[in-house]
Amino acid sequence: MRIFLFLIFSMAMCTQTWAQNDALAQQYYEKGEYKKAIVAFEKLYKSAPRKINYFIGMINSYQQLEDFETAEKLLLAEIENPTLKRLNPILYVETGFNYDLKRDSIIANSYYEKAVAYTQQKISASYSIGRAFEKKSLLDYALRVYKYAMEENPNYNFLNNIARIYGEKGDIEKMFSSYLDLIKNREEQKGYSQRIISQFLRNDPNNENNTLFRKLLLKRNQEEPNLLWNELLSWLFIQQKQYKRAFIQEKAIYMNGDYSLQRIFELANLSIEDGDDETAREILNYIIDNSTQDMTIIRASQNLLQLDIDAVADGNYDEIQQRFEALLAEYGRNFRTILLQRDYANFLAFQKNDPEAGIAYLKEATELKLTLRQAAVVKLALGDILVYQEQFNQALIYFSQVQKALKNDVKGQEARFRVARTSYYKGDFAWAETQLKVLKSSVSQLIANDALQLKLIISDNSLEDSTQTALKKYAKADLLSYQKKETEAIAKLEEILQNHKGEKIEDEALFMQAKLYEKRDEFDKARLNYKKIIEFYKEDILADDAYFAMAQLYLNHFDDPEKAKQYFEEIIFNHQDSIHYVEAQKAYRRLRGDAVN
Known part of the structure; x- marks a missing residue:
């Protein structure tokens, strides 16, 4: 038993020493200490003659020293070595490359041809020899090896290598075609191929490469119809922000095999995020008309209502209210429509300017049979409206209930942030800061960023002013902004800028005021504020x-x-x-x- 343990220990020590020597040889080479690298690689190769990489490392070191003669002697001796049971064909590539370095292209090509001939006799060597050619940027030889292997044996798939080589050669059309072949044969490679293809595309639909890729896809779709080509066309149009054209492809996918509307829903969300409201409306109406799932119709209707609310210019929301009420009448007030009920309550409070109606509506919703998370949605919305009405203590009760019920959930962290923000609005900065410290490590990056930003506002402006006069005015302006009272908020911020010059709060006031100017389309005023921050507070x-x-x-x-x-x-x-x-x-x-x- 002791002998067995000793042998295991000895083998482990040898393996560790070997790994250390290998790393040392590589380090010498990378640092340009080629003479030391030669000694290290030679020692490694003598210990492990089957590891051709050590021999090649030694050859590469001689080549870096421009000692091509010694490299040649070693290569030829290795090729003719009678003790080798089997010649490693990579040596043909290395020898040819050494002759190339000596500017003897005729002999170099003869060795490259020997390497190619070897793969034609033994196709299983195609990958190692093809890669050896690629590493030396001998791309045409690598292509010959890979193509021959695939022609002779359909089980070999070198399309990825071939596509990459065409990309390096600048033959974009053949590269695109090869990646399309790869995706067709191995659809699990689609994501990888798209990442590579995207490096050659631009956002401009008229870019030469974009046009070429689109034509290739359209041609394939005509010659061999496949939903895969529709998916890739949709992907291309999304890259180009042509959501209407992407929608045409998504409809074809939906009608010819993919009976889920999820992809189309995702496209609607992308359109909304990018401000293409016209296309988003078209997509959402299509979902409503074609879906047989109540939840999908409700979600699409919610999104459509929100788009239409934002588009109202004259303050007349009667038609939108009727649509809300029709939806709720059709699908009922229950757990399935809880988000729709929340949106309706917010609509009553913030658009119709009837917060009492919104509060009453949500209080009714709290009586429904809901999960903890659904109840949290209702209570958070209820708290938000109460804050809007400056009923801070009532709002804090609802936020705290959610925080306690869903302590380790993102909803619970959202509630904690609302507790902090509400405390800040009412001037209880110490308690707000206590809550925000906890949220700095929130799993939600958005909450963590918001928490950090608010904490810095409070802490930075509490140190030099123990009375926190300017901070209280700033919090009031922030609340006015939340209440959509932009004119009053701008005036309150102007009061800070006039009466608290040189205080830390000044850049915060300038920034918030600029954002309010932007909301009112007063872009020149906003620009002036940003310019002042850059000029006077560039280190903050x-x-x-x-x-x-x-x-x-x-x-x-x-x-x-x-x-x-x-x-x-x-x-x-x-x-x-x-x-x-x-x-x-x-x-x-x-x-x-x-x-x-």
Whole structure:
């Protein structure tokens, strides 16, 4: 038993030493210490002659030192080594490449041909030899190896390698075709292939590569109809933000095999997020007309109602109220329609300006048989309306009930944030800060970010002003904004800017005021505020927010993409820790004409 344990221990020690020596050889090579690398690789190869990588590492080190003669002697000796039971055909590629380095292309090609001939005799070697050619950027030889193998044996699939090679060669059409062949033969490779293809596409539908890819898909769909091509066309149109054209493809998929409306629902959500309300309405109406599932119809109707609420310009909501009431009459007031009931109560409170009706409606909903999460939806909405009415203590009761019932749930964390925000509105900053400290580690990144932002506002503006006078005014302005009283909120913020100059709260007041100006389409005033933050508070926490807001203004309202690029650039190079960093990067690349995955 002792001998057995000793042998296991010895083998483990040998394996560890071997791994260390391997890593050391690689380290020498990567650091450019090629003479040391040669010694290390030679030692490893003598210990493990079957591991051709050690021999190749030694050869590559000689080549880096431009000692091609020694590399040649070693390669030829290895090829002719009588003690080798089987020649490793990769040596033909390595030898040919060494002759290429010596500028002897005739002999180099003769060895490459030997490697190709070897695969024709033994197809199982195709992958290793093809990869050896790829590593040396001998792409045409690699293509020959892979194509021959697939022609001779249909079980071999080198489409991924072939597509990648065409991409490296700049033959985009053949690359696209190869990836389409790969997706057709192995649909599980679709996601991977789309990621690679997207690197060659742009957001511009008229881009040469986009046009080429679209034509290839349309041609395949004509010659060999397959829903796969419709899916890829839809994907392409979504990349180009052509949601109406994507919808045409999604309808074809739905009518010819995919009887779920989930894909179409996701497209509606994308359209809404991107501001294409016209297409979103068309999609949602299609879902309502074609679905046989009550829950799907209810969800689509909710989304459609919300779009139409946002579009009302004259303040006349009677038609929308009738639609709410018709839906609730048809599907009833029960657990299935709880989100619709919440939306209706919010509509009564915030659009119809009848918070009492909204509160009464939600209190009735609390009497229904609901799950804890459904009850939480109702109580959170009820609390929100009570905050709107400045009935803070009543709101806190409902928020606290949800927080207690769903302690470890995201809904519970949402409730805790509402407790903090309500306490902040009523001037209880210490309790608000206590709640926000807990939420900084929330599983929801959105809640965590909101909590951190509010905590910083409270803590930064409590240190130098023990009376918290400016902070109380700011919280009041924030509440007025929540109550949609923009004029009063702007005035309250102006009071801070006039009477609390030089205090920490100034940049916060400028930023909130700018956002309110944007809501009122007063973009010049908003720009001036952001400019002041950038000029006078560039070292403070709102600087990156101001840069991002400025970029969006120039992009969406002043039609000056070049100016927008400058502000996105500022975030990318000087504010890498900003929450806007990823979006700024994407927007910057889009403006520059890069592909955006």
